[in-house]
């Protein structure tokens with residue numbers, strides 16, 4: 001019988017948890033979560049901190065988790081000593097910082113205990129999927145085709161766990177809750193962090209939305225996507241549990257599309273692992289020469305949802321209130337920021353990092369690079385979303401804009417996505433004075449588009 005310390009990280013769950021599963025088979029188990037405050041670690045954003053606090057609280061109701069904060073190696077060493085631990089297990093993480101940290105920790109700890117790591121977050125390890133030349137993929141479709149050959153649908157069966165008794169006190173983590181301002185009420189209303197919330201989301205999605213996913217997923221005025229992203233990011237549910245549940249449904253275009261989205265998550269991690277620079281630098285080198293603008297006023301207007309472009313402002317408001325934004329809306333606001341406003345994608349990535357509950361180092365940087373044209377298999381830079389047409393197409397009822405920008409609620413559909421085209425009488429009837437009740441657009445959409453195309457010309461070889 002051995003005593004195992006399982007280091008919980010992006011896998012805050014008990015089921016389908018390879019490290020915990022292996023530990024439980026070998027004897028007594030203690031669980032620890034470390035809030036990593038090392039100076040080289042990118043601090044969590046405020047919305048992620050809110051989620052983490054709730055998630056840890058929920059997990060502690062199911063299992064005796066020790067929560068400590070500080071530098072993980074020091075914490076692990078101290079717990080190993082106090083509990084006379086024989087071995088330390090964890091599931092792998094994949095950012096450049098975490099890989100370096102965990103490699104160092106493994107090396108240090110191996111002199112006194114056995115250390116073993118597992119794959120608990122991905123459908124396949126980034127190094128398992130290679131093209132015919134043995135190189136990493138940079139294009140999604142062949143990556144996904146190859147990965148599909150490796151898919152393991154079976155989840156680990158629940159095991160009896162014997163918890164190690166201990167007297168170790170938690171460090172206080174109540175300050176993860178947002179302070180000054182505490183804007184968490186909207187997130188609280190929208191989400192239930194923890195495995196119960198994840199389970200409910202999955203069940204509702206499978207029952208109500210999966211059958212219309214392929215078409216419905218793009219519409220802003222409907223909720224046809226799973227909203228599993230924060231649960232997946234924090235590992236409250238594993239991708240394999242989702243794959244397993246979906247595999248029990250009739251396989252059609254909807255299941256295929258949904259699984260492909262899980263595939264994009266895998267692709268982002270594949271890219272991050274093989275091209276770690278993408279965390280803050282463009283994958284396509286020529287974008288290092290791109291003539292970005294550093295207009296702080298425009299950036300602020302975008303962050304606060306005050307650009308005067310309704311669908312953009314609605315999306316930024318949805319983000320601020322709920323800690324989430326619909327995927328189509330993410331593409332629209334990212335295109336607007338990096339193309340119409342010429343603001344570097346890293347600024348958008350940083351705002352998303354701070355305000356998204358699902359802020360994820362791989363998905364966020366890969367997706368920002370995808371939209372702004374500088375990433376792998378990216379949308380070409382010259383494909384610039386017209387936010388008015390996007391709004392008209394994907395929020396045809398206007399429900400999305402009316403919900404998040406109530407000032408525009410009384411505008412007729414015809415002008416909802418372009419209030420600047422409405423005549424005085426229409427505006428008056430809607431109780432709206434542009435420039436007072438709602439901003440005039442901060443950029444002329446045609447001029448912004450032309451300027452972006454010209455900027456792009458300068459980096460073409």
Ligand SMILES: Cc1cc2nc3c(=O)[nH]c(=O)nc-3n(C[C@H](O)[C@H](O)[C@H](O)COP(=O)(O)OP(=O)(O)OC[C@H]3O[C@@H](n4cnc5c(N)ncnc54)[C@H](O)[C@@H]3O)c2cc1C
Nearest residue numbers: 225226227228229261262264265327330359360363364367
């Ligand atoms: C600019 C930008 C930034 C983004 N930042 C993040 C981020 O920080 N964290 C994050 O999880 N996703 C991010 N995405 C991807 C995507 O928008 C979200 O994963 C999705 O909207 C989450 O909603 P859902 O769970 O309902 O998705 P569903 O449509 O139900 O998809 C199921 C799961 O597949 C994964 N997924 C879906 N779309 C993508 C995608 N395009 N790329 C990678 N994985 C995907 C997610 O894990 C998601 O939960 C970003 C997209 C853009 C355009």
